[in-house]
């Protein structure tokens with residue numbers, strides 16, 4: 823009986839030690855969060871400084887891709903802008919319609935045909951392309967959608 827009692831006491835101390843340990847680690851987590859927070863602010867400040875330097879530092883670096891959005895619905899295409907600069911571009915194809923659609927992109931006069939997979943209603947797809955200066959035809963390749971009006975022209979101007 824005596825031994826059992828002392829064992830209980832040990833357990834009790836063990837439990838107390840555990841509680842203290844938990845408290846201590848909570849405080850550590852708390853102060854760690856504080857450090858992480860300051861680091862995030864520091865990172866944001868550094869990122870801001872880098873962005874501010876970018877225009878001069880990016881000379882000769884790979885250019886940022888141009889972005890243009892193509893909205894599709896039954897049965898038309900609408901472009902966020904009629905022209906873009908040449909070079910790397912992301913054509914974001916957004917299906918606002920009720921049927922599945924896709925997009926094909928080809929330079930007028932021939933060349934590589936870029937294409938998205940079939941995009942479901944409410945979905946979108948980022949098509950990465952490299953555009954040379956010229957005129958490009960965009961169209962939906964599903965059924966007779968192109969004939970119904972799902973096409974557009976994108977003008978690509980030389981990048982200075």
Ligand SMILES: [Cu+2]
Nearest residue numbers: 923962964967
């Ligand atoms: Cu279509």
